Amino acid sequence: MSETTARKFTLLPMLGHTKGKRSAVTCALKCDNACAGDVCNTSSNSYFRDIASATMSRRAALGLGAAGALAVALGSAFTSAEPAVAGGPGLAPAAREGFAQSKLKFTPIAPVDAAVDAVTVPEGFTWQPVIRWGDPIFNGTPDFDLNNQTAAAQAQQFGYNNDYTDILEIPGTKGRRAVLFANHEYTNENIMFPASMPAAEVRAVGAAAHGLTVVELERKNTTKPWSYVKGAPLNRRFLNNTVYELTGPAAGSALVKTKDDKAGRFIKGTLGNCAGGTTPWGTILSGEENFNGYFIGDPVTSASDKRYGITKEPTKRRWELDDPRFDTRNPDYKNEANRFGWIVEVDPFDPTSTPKKHSSLGRFKHEGANVIVADSGHVVAYSGDDERFDYLYKFVSKGKYKEGDRKHNMTLLSEGDLYVAKFTGNSATQIDGKGTVPADGGFDGTGEWLPLVVDGASEVPGMTVEQVLVYTRLAADKVGPTKMDRCEDVQPSLHTGKVYVACTNNTDRGLPGKEGATEVNPRNANRDGHIVEITETGDQTSTKFSWNLLMVCGDPSTGDVTYFSGFPVDKVSPISCPDNLAFDSVGNLWISTDGAPSGIGKADGLFKVTLDGAERGKVEQFLAVPRDGETCGPIIHDDERTVFVSVQHPGEDGSFDVPNSYFPDYVPAGTTPAPGQARAPRPSVIQVYRQD
Template sequence: MTQRTLLPLFTEGPHGSRSAATCHYRCADACFKPMPNTTDNPEFHEVAARALARRSVLKAGAAGLGALAVAGVNAAPAAAASAPAAAPAAARRGGGVGTAAFTPVKPNRSDRVVVPRGYRSDVVVKWGDRLFKNSPEFDVDSQTPQSAALQFGYNNDYVGVLPTGRNRAQLVTNHEYTDENLMFPTGRYDSATIKKIAIQSHGMSVVDIRRGRRLGSWEQVPVRSARGNRRITGTTVFTVAGPAAGEKRLRTAADPTGRKVRGTFGNCAGGTTPWGTVLSGEENFNGYFDKSGELDARYTASYARYGLTGSGSRGWSEVDPRFDLSTEPHEPFRFGWIVEVDPSDPSSSPRKQTMLGRFKHEGANVAISRGGRAVAYMGDDERGDYIYKFVSARRFDPRKGRAARRRNLQLLTEGTLYVAKFTGDGTGDGVYDGTGQWIPLTSDTKSFVPGMSVADVLIDTRLAADKVGPTKMDRPEDIEPNPVNGKVYCALTNNSNRGTSYPTDEANPLAQSQTRAELGGPLTTRSGNRNGYVLEISPGKGDHAATTFTWDLMLVCGDPDAPETYFAGYPKQQVSPISCPDNVAFDAVGNLWISTDGNQLGSHDGLFRVPVSGAKRGHVEQFLTVPTGAETCGPLISADQRSVFIAVQHPGETDGATFENPSSTWPGTDDFPRPAVVVNYLG
C-alpha cells in the first residue's frame, strides 16, 4: 500500500468548508451555542467508544501498536446486505450510473460542477427563473415580493422528480433559507423590502420539466406550456392536519382556530411518498424569531429545548409582528413540522402533519411495511438529538383511482410516533454494531409519556423524547429506506465536540484527531466526530413496522489514511475521501448515494456512490463536486439510471463574500451566484 499524506483540514470556517455566513443564515449559529438537549440520556458515541476500547485491546494484543486502527485494509467486512434486485436492462448494458464504471472525481476547489470524464452537467432551473405566464423576467435590480412569489425561489435543497408522462415530470424542491448579503446589491433596497422579498423567496417550488435532446438530460417546460408549476412561499396558507390541529398552543391572534398557518421556512430535505405527494422538513425555524420584550414564562422549558431565545437576526418582525415572540408567543409552535404537498393538484392546500412530531426535521421518507403500513423515518438535525419513526394506523392502498388516493392522503394523520434507542453488541468483533428498539411516544389517541397528553408529545416532541431514554446522536440528518435491500441509512453529519463535552459510545465512536504538526504548522489537536458517519439500520424481521432493529456504522468518514476511518471493511487505499455526509439517495440497483455539507478535508463538497452489498460494499467513489462555497443537496437518481439530479445550494457563500465582491459566479449566467438544480448525465 502506498502511504498518502493526510489531507489538509479546512481552516476558513467553523465547520470545514461551511462558512460562518452559512452557519449564521441557515441555522442561526446553532453549533456555537449550548446544545439544547441537556438530559443524561445515553450518547451514541458512548456505545461506539466501548466497542473501540475492546477492539483496540484485541488488535494491540495481536499485532502491536500498528494495529490500533478502528478498521483498516484487513478488517473483517460488516455482514453483507440482502442481495439486490436485478438491475434494469439499461443498467445491465452499462448505461446506468448504478453499474457503470467511472473515474472518481478527485478532491478539488473548482468553481464549477466537476463530473467524471464523459459526463455533462446542465442547469435545469435556477433562482429567479420564471414559473408562470405573468412572472416577470428576473432582474436583480428590480426584485419585489410579488415577483419573488412568481419565480423559482432561493437556496434549493431537496429534489423530487415525479413522472407525469413518458417524457415529462414534475420537479419539486425546497427553498431552505436566504442570504441577503449575496442576493441584493448594496444600497439598492430598503430594509423592509429586503425582508418581504426574503419571505417570498423561502418555501417550495413545483416545476414542470421535460426530457432534453440528449439521453439523460432534462429541461424546464416553457411557462406558456406548463400546467403544474406552483410556488409555495413564506405566506402561503397551510392546513394543520393530525391530532394537534386546533390545540391552544397553535392558536394565534391571526388564526384563533389553530388550523391555518401562513408559510413554511427552513425547509431542508424531504421525500416522495408511495401515493405521489412530497414531504418537506421544517428544520431551523428557531432562528426566524426575535423579541421586543420578555418571553412568555409558560413556555420557558419548551423554548429552551428548541433554541428559541428571541435572538433571531433576520428581523422579520419589522414587516410581520408574528415573528416577535413577545407579541405572538404561539407562532413558533406552528413551525418545525413535516409538510405534505400534492404536486398533482396545484390548487390543493399544503398540510402540516402534526402526527409526525415537531422538531428540527431534516426530512421524512416513507416505506411500506409488510402489513401495508406507511412508515416514515425522520432525523432531528441537532447535536445530541434523536432519530424518530412513525407507523400509520391505516394501510396503504396501492390501487389507482380517486378513492384510493383520498384514503392514502390520510395515512400520516393517525398512527404511532417512536424514538430510537441504540445499544452496542459488546462483542469486540471489530465492527461498530449492535441492537436497538423503537420506544413509543404517542399514538393519535393515547400518549405513552407520563404527564404529557397526545398534543403535548406532538408539539414538544423533544421534551417528550427526553423522558424515555433514547440515544443522543451526532446531527441525524437525512434518513431513508433502501428500496432494494430494505435497510435504512442515516447520515450523521458530524459533531466537533464528540469525545470532549460529548462522550463516545459504539454508535457515536472515538474522538478523531489531527495535529497541525502533521501539516507543517503549530501543534494542535482536533477532537470530535469532525467527518461524520453513515448508519445502517436493519428492521427487525425485515419489517419496517417492527419495534426492534440491528445496526452498524457502515462508514466512519474522513481521510482514508486516518486510522479512525472505516468503509464497511473495503480496502481503504481504494476509496475516495468523504467528509460530512448530509443527504442520501439510492439508485435502481440499491447503491447508496451520499451528498456532503461542510467537507473538512480540503475539497469542495460532493456526491459519492457506495455499494451496500457484495464484494464492493463500502467502495466510496466520488461522482462530482460542487462550486465554491456551495453544498451538495437533494441527490436523486432517475429510475432509468440515466440522470443524476442535485441541488447546488448557496454557491459563493464564503466568509467575506458580498454581492459586489462574490467568491463565485456559478452558474455563469451573471456576475453573481445563483443557486440552481442541476442534472448530470453521460454526454
C-alpha cells in the same frame, strides 16, 4: 442592531471555528449559529456507554410496485444491499431479482480543491442547469433582473437555496413531461442584493425567495436533457402567505392557536425546509428544520424556546419588524413557533390543493421524512432531528396503504404511532473515541423504538398527546433515547428494507460536560460524520432492530481513523459530512455532502457507495460542486445515465459587489450578461448526463 445594518450579518460567532470548508456565513444564515450556542439537549438521559454496559436509514421510499396509480417512475431510485427476505408491498420488484450492474458507469473524479469555481464531473459527462434562482415560473413573470429585484417578481420566480428535489413523471407522457419539486431552505441577502437596496425591500424579496416550488419539465425524448416550462399548468410557488392545514392530534390544540388562527388548524407559510421525501402515492414531503432562527422568544422562562434553540436576540433577517408573529413574546403570537417544525406534504399534481403539516410525525428540526410500506401494509416514515445530541424517530400509520386509492393514502400520515430510537452496542468498552473498530471487526448492536404515542394515547408520563407532538424533543428526553451526531437524511432502502441514517457530524461530542463517544457515535470531536445501517426485526413496524455502521467518514490519507465496512481505506474516495441520501435502481447508496473532507480544503460532492458483495463500503466520487457550494437533493436516474443535484449557497462567502462564484451562468466581471443570466452566484438544480 439597526435596520440599516440588519442584513449585513456582521456577527459571525463561528468565524475561525468552522471545520473543513464550512463557512461561518452558512452557520449564521442556515442554522442560526447552532454550534456556537448552548447544546439544546441538556437532558440527563443515560449515556449510551452506561446503557450498553448495563445490558450487554431523495431518498424517497417510492416503490416501483407501490406507485402504479401515478407512474411516478422518475422519482429517486429505489434499492439497496442484500436481497430482501420478504417481498412486501413497500419493496421494489428489483428486490426479488437480486442485484445487477448499474448502467451508470463512470470513472471516479479526484477530490477537487474548494477554491475551484466549477462543477466537476467524470470524463464523458457534461452538465447544465434545469432551473436557477430567479427563473420565471408563470406567464407574465418578468425575467430575472439582478439589479432590479422586487418581492412581486420573486414571488413568481424560482426561489433561493434549493435543497430537497425530486422529479415525477406526468402520467401518460411517455417520459417526455414531468414535475420538479424543490424547497428553498434559506437566503443570503449579502450576496443577493446591492447595498443600496432599502432594508424593508430586502426583507420582502428575501421572504418571497423562501418556500417551495413545483414546476413542469419537458424534453424531446428520454435521451435528451430536461428544460423547465414557463407558464405550465402545474407550476406553483408556495410563499409565506400560503395556507397549510395542520392535521393530526395537535390540530385545534390550544398549543397552536394564535390571534390570526383561533381554531389552531391553518398555518401561513413554511420555514427552513431542508431534505424531504416522496410518498408511494406521489406526494412530496418536506422537513421544516431550522425554523428557530426566524423567531424571537424567551428561553429564560420558556423551556420549549430553550429546547428548540429560540433566543431573545433579533433574528438575522428581522422579519419581526414587518410581521409581529415572528416575536413570540407578543401574547397574541406566543404559539406561533409551535406552528413550525413539522413535516409538510404537497400534492405536485394539483396546483389548487391545500398543503398539509402533519402533527402526528412530531415537531422538531426535521431534516426530512422518508416513507416505506411495511409488509403489514402500514406506512412507516423515518425522520432525523438535525441537532447535536438529538434523536432519530419513526412514525407508523394507523391505517394501511391501498394500492391505487390515492385519496385514502393521502390520509395515512395524519394518524399513527410515534417512536424514538435507543441504540445498544455490544463492544462499548472498546470504544476509544477515535473511531477505531472494536475487536469483533465492526460497529454493531441492537436497539429498540421507544414509544411516545401509541394507539392515540401518550406513552410519556405527565404529557398529553398534544404536548408530546408539539414539544416532541421534551417528550423524547423523558424516555431515554440515544443522543446522536446530527441525524440528517434517513432513507429506507426499497431493495432490502434496511434503513440508512446520515449522521453529519458533532464536534461537541466528548467535550467537558458533554457525552463522549459511543459505539453508534464512535468518535469524539466528530468532524466528519458516519452512516448507521438499521435492520428492523421483522417488518418496519417492529419495535426492535439491529444495527451496524456502514462507514466512519474522513480522509484516510491525512491520518484520519476511518472505516468503510471493511473495504480497504486506501481505495476509497475521501468523504466527509454525509447529508442527503439516495439509491439507484440496482441498490447502490448515493451520498451528497455538506462539509467535504474536513481539513484538506476540498469541495463538496456526490458519492456512490456499493452496499453488497466484496466491494461493500467502496466510495467513489461522482461530482464536485463550485466554490462555497453544498451538494443537496440527489436524484439518480441510472437507467438514463443521468444524475440531478441541487447546488446550494454557491459563493456564500462573497458579496454582491465582489462575487465569490459565478455559478451557473459564469458571467465574469467586465462582461454583459445575456438575457436571463446574472453576474452572480445562483443556487440551481442541475443535471449531469453522458455526452453520448
